[in-house]
Amino acid sequence: MIRRYMKKKHQEEKQEKCGQNISVKLESKLDDNIQQLKKLLDEPNDLVIRQFTIGAANINSAIIYIDGLIDRQLVQDSILGNLQVKSVSMELPKESTAIFNEIYQTFISITSIEKGNSLADVLNGILSGKTVFFLDNEDSVLVMDTKGGESRSIEPSTAETVVRGPKAAFVESLGTNLSLLRRSLQTPDLRFKSYQIGKRSKKGLVVAYVDGVINSTIVKEVNRRLESIDIDNAPESGFIEQWIEDSFLSPFPQMNNTERPDRAVSALLQGKVVILLDGTPFVLIAPVVLGDILKSPEDYYERWLIGSLLRMLRYLGAFIALLLPGLYIALVTIHPGLLPSDLALSIAASREGVPFPPVVEAFLMVITMELLQEAGIRLPTPVGQTIGIVGGLVIGDAAVSAGIVSPIMVIIIGLTAIAAFANPSFTIGITFRILRFGFMIAASVLGLYGIILVYIMINIHVVNLKSFGIPYSTPFAPTMVSDWKDLVIRAPMTMLTKRPKFLATEDSKSANKGVKDS
Amino acid sequence: MKFFEYGNEKIGGKEILIAIPSMLIGVGVLSLPRNISSNMIGSDGWIVLLLTGVISMLMVWLMARLAASFPNQHFLSYASIIVSKPIAIVLTFLFAISFITFAAYDIRVLGHISQQYLFDHTPVEIVTVSFLLVVVYAVAGSRAALFRLNIIFFPIITIILLLVLLINIKWMDWTNMLPVFQTDFNGYIKGMHTSLLSYMGFSIVLFYIAIVERPERAPKLVMIGMTIPIVFYVMVYFACILVFGYTATSNLLFPTIDLAKRIEIPGGIFERVESFFFVVWTMGVFNTTAMAFDVAVLALHSIFKRIKKMQLILILSPLIYYLALLPRDTSQIVMFGEFIGSYLVSFTFLTTMLLIIVAKIRRVKHNDKTTI
Known part of the structure; x- marks a missing residue:
C-alpha cells in the first residue's frame, strides 16, 4: 500500500x-x-x-x-x-x-x-x-x-480446449470481445464500465457485470482498485491482475483468466465481475475462490454424473500433483518401515545401482520435468511437441538404463506431471508445481510429519487469503453447505437453482428454473 | 444488506460450535483410556466420562452466558466491571499463563508421540520447533482464519477417528465389558479427576464469545459443541476397553493410537496405519495448540495494549518452547500434564464461579457498554 x-x-x-x-x-x-x-x-x-x-x-x-x-x-x-x-x-x-x-x-x-x-x-x-x-x-x-486496420478473426480457443461447448474464443480487439459477451448474454442488465489504463499508452479496459445480480460492493471494490492502477502500458491482463490482486506473495491465483466467452458469461451470471482489456484475448474473472479454480465449463455441458466424476478426478489429480513426490521421498527415505515388505523390496530392487539417495533422485527428475515443460512451451509448436515427448522419453529411458534414476522414480514423476496437467487452468498448475517443491523438501527432512506440517501451512495460508474481500477458502470454511452442490460434485442442473451464496448476490435465484432475470 | 459478514473478523455460530470440540480433542484423547482405566475397574469409566462431561457442559454454558451478557466485550473489560480492574488483570494474566503452559504441553506430547510412532532418530527439539513455527504462522494470521482452520481440519480428524473405531469392531470382545460396577468410591473420585482434565480447554469461550456474531445464541451452541467430545471420549474409551481389556489398556501409553495399529489396509499399500493416524491427528493437535496460543495472546494483548500482536507472539514462542522442553522423560511429561490439568480445572472453575457469584451479588447491569 x-x-x-x-x-x-x-x-x-x-x-x-x-x-x-x-x-x-x-x-x-x-x-x-x-x-x-x-x-x-x-x-x-x-x-x-x-x-x-x-x-x-x-x-x-x-x-x-x-x-x-x-x-x-x-x-x-x-x-x-x-x-x-x-x-x-x-x-x-x-x-x-x-x-x-x-x-x-x-x-x-x-x-x-x-x-x-x-x-x-x-x-x-x-x-x-x-x-x-x-x-x-x-x-x-x-x-x-473510424477504428479499423488489421485484426485477428474469432478462432477456437487454444489455451482452454473443450470437447463439447462453444468453440469461439476472445480476440485482441476489445470491441469484438464486448460484442461476443453481448451476443451470448442478451440482457439489458449487462453493464460495461470503461476505463483508460496506462499513463503513456492509453488502453481501453472494461469492467463487465450484470446489474441486479452482482453485489454492488464487489463492483465498488473492483473500481476502487482499478483506479489505483498506475502503469505506463498494460500489454496483457496479467498486468491488471497483478496490480489489483489481494496478496502478491501468494502462490494462489486470486483471479481467474479465460479466453472463452462462455466461461466469462457463466461467471457474470454467478455474480462475478469480468475485466476485459484491449489488446489481449485473456479476460479476468474476479472474485475467485479455491473451489472455482478446479471447475471447468465442460462440467456443466456434460451430464451431471460425468461432470461430478470428472471434477472429483481433478481433485484427486490436484492432491497427486502436490503430494506424490513428497510421499515417495518420505516413505522411501524416512519411513521405509511403513511400506509393506513386498513393495519395499521391489522398490529397493529397482533402486539397485542408483548412486543417489531418493531425495536427490527425485529433485533431479522433477527439475528435469520442469525444464522439459518450459522448453516445450517456448519452442515453436511443431518442434515443441516433438521435443517435449521425445526429450521426455529419451531422457527418462536413457537415465534409467544408465542407472542414474530408478524406473519407479520415472513413474512417480510421470504420474505427477500428468496429474498437474489435468486441471482446467494453466495458472493453478504452476501453483501446484511450486508447492510440490515445498512438500518434497519437508518430506526429505521430516518425512510424513513434514508433509502434514506443510499441508497445515498451506491451509493456514488459504484461510487467511482473500479475493476481493471474500475468504479464499469459501465455501469450505466459512461453511456454506448450499454451495457444496457445485463444488467437488456437480449436482444435476435442476438442483442448481441458486447462485453461489458466498458472492452475496442481490438476486439469489439462478436462471435455471426459468426465472426471468438473466 | 450486510456484505460478506463472514469475511470480517467476527465469527458465526458454526465456528464457535466447532471450536469447542477442536479445542478439546487434541493429545488428551490419545492417552485418555489409559488414564481412566488405571483408576477404574472394568468398563466403569463411561460413568465418570459422562458425569464430568455433564459438569463441563454446565460450566461451559455458565461461562458462555456470562460472556454473552456482555456482548462485544473482552474478558478483561467485563471482568473489570464485575470485580474491579486489578483483580481482573490478575485473572486475565493467570488465564494467559495457563494457556501458554497448555500449548507447551501439547507441543511436547506431540513431539513425544512422534518419537514413539514415527521417528527414532529425529531429536524431539526439531519436531517440536517445527510444529511451533507452524502454530506461530497460524496465530500470526487473522483470528477468524483460525476458526476456519478448525472447520477444515475437524471433519478430517473426525472421519479418521470414526474409521479407526469402525474397523476395530472386528476385534471387539464383549466379555471385556466385565466386570461392571466394581470400582470403589475412591476410584470414582480419581477417575473423575483424570477425566475432568481431558475436558479442559473450554474456558476459551470466556475469550472468544466477544467476537461471536450473535452472542445471545452462543450458550446453546457451545453446549452442542460440548456434546461432541463427550461422545467421542466415551466411544474411544469403550473401543479400547473392548479391544484390549481394561488391564491391557491401563498399560498402554497411547491406547487410542494402538487401536489404529490393528488396521490392515486391504491390498497392503501401507503397513503400520498408526503412523498415518498419528500424522493426521497432528491436525487436531495443531487446532488445540493454535487456539491455546491465540487465547494467551488475546489475553495478554488486552492487558498490554501497547505491545503489538506480532511482538507478543515472538516473545511468547521461545517461552512456550522452553516450557515444552522442560520435562525430561515420559513420567515428567505425565506429571506436567497432571499439573497443568489440575491448575486449569481448579482455576477455571473458581474464576467462573467467582465472576458469576460476584456479578449476581453486585447486580452488575448486563449490556453495560462502557469500554471495549
Missing part, C-alpha cells in the same frame, strides 16, 4: 510536467494546429494530414488520422466524400462556428462522433484509431470513430 501511495504521488508530479504541452486548448488557425501537432509527434510518416476546401467559399479544412489504425473505406465514403461532394452543392453559413455545427449535424455519416477542443483530445483520438476533422478559424474539432 505504501509502495502504491509513493508511486502514485511520484507519478502525479511527473504527469504535471508532461501534461503541460498536451492539455492546451487548440488554436483557431488551422495551420497553427497542424504545425503544433506535427511538432508533437515529430512528423511520423504514418500521420496522414489531408487538407481540402469546403463549399463554394473554399474554407480550409483538414482531416488527420494515422494510417493503419483506421478503416480507409469508411473515411473515404463517410467523411471525405460527404464533405467534398455534398458541401459544394449546399449553401453554407458565413460564420465558421455555424459551418462547423452544420458539418457536425448533416455532413458526416459516422456513427460515433465527439467534439473536442484540446490537443489531448486530438492526440488520444488519432492514436486510438480515430479521425479528427479540423476547420479553419474554429477552435473545436470533430473526433470521429
